[in-house]
Amino acid sequence: MKNKQVIVRFPPSPTGPLHVGGARTALFNYLFAKQNGGQIFLRIEDTDRERSKPEFEQNIIESLTWLGLEFDNAQPIRQSERSAIYRAALEKLISNNTAYVSREEIEKKDKRGEVIRLRNLGKVITFTDLIRGEISFDTTELGDFVMAKSLDEPLYHFAVVVDDWRMNISHVIRGEDHISNTPRQILIQEALGAPRPIYAHIPLILAPDRSKLSKRHGAVSVTEYRDQGYLPEALVNYLALLGWNPGTDQELFSLKELVKLFSLERIQHGGAIFDLEKLKWLNREYLKQVSETIWQDCFTSDWSTELRPKLIPLLRERVATLEEAKSFIANGEYDYFRTTPVVARKLLKNPETLSQTITLLKSISENSFNSEQIKTALTAYAEKIGRAAVLGTFRVALSGRERSPDPFTIASILGKKETLTRLQKILNRYDVE
């Protein structure tokens, strides 16, 4: 077999909630691993004790789980728990003389008097990126860079290289912002005698102004989207399409399909703007299919269980997110389905049509009082008098609103009895001919 075992990792640092950019990186790693029958590990890069917080680690794990991305390690690997491994590697390099303890001038108060630096020969490093091809760097300008503050305090580049080595990582799939970190890491690998993984740098996710996507542009974390009522399937689908496409016109994919279709070669080279409108559209598509149980959560407990399933279809085609549905309900948009609405006289354009509408509705049997039958019963009359006059009045009389679903649907949900009661009441009140 020409392919060696695929082992990838997703290594977030727990200094903030999981960002959509990070989520996409995790997704691409996941898709690549699954497609190749490989493994994917979650590694928490918490070497910076100051900035790393357990709640962020929690948030990251929660977000990944919510998205449906499963990892092969039940417990995350934490760099903070691996200092012995880094220490041994550091000692090896020092005894090799490929690294050395350097005495520093302390210009800043929190700097160390001694740090560990790599002995950099300053050669040209060339590596192959699966997405971009060959990339070369002259490492001279890097100088003898610092790899660790002390034997027990490795810095990012060193910890990454040691871990990727010890974890037998075959492919490093990460953000484009790491391209210029790569030569430095390769230098460390070579000093260590570690094999070079295959690199693939994916483009960054940009804000609408093409700058780096950050908090000031609105929601950036996965949990924020979850809390705004987006479905994980929609976010996964959207993120997959941001910078990748299968080469066909297909736009809707399940995670399973993505595993089948994904390929690193088809990943875009340039950064992509995060477009909330398209995410909304996708969310809407998934919302149309999602089970009724999920929609039930949009109702407060005071909504009857008979009424809910009748209103869910209306919600499905109206809102783009679950949160929107909740506030729709909370704002009383559908209250007229359970309480007789107050109907303002000025909204009632042609109340005189109500009496004929009532007569026509009475001819429909209780059992077939559905939106189709109601429409059929009223069509001829509406055509004759004017649709706006008949149907508009009908709709307002039932809902009390200027905007609502069509009157046939409203009437069918209310039922024959309630519909006739409401119409009659209004007819009586305004005492029209």
Added chain:
RNA sequence: GGCCCUAUCGUCUAACGGUUAGGACAUCGGCUUUUCAAGCCGGUAAUCCGGGUUCGAUUCCCGGUGGGGUCACCA
């Protein structure tokens, strides 16, 4: 600023030398069950610029310009 990456409709993208430059979101117009939403139909809209290579460049090469990244004892 040095180094690196990058460049097709407003946005996400297809076209791996020959197409009326395709699709999706958004937008605009029409239709539909007054209205709103959805849905359906249709329209507007792009190859950054300049040189090459070639019979022929969106596509290959070079330069410019724009955008992004990176230059920490952060990750």
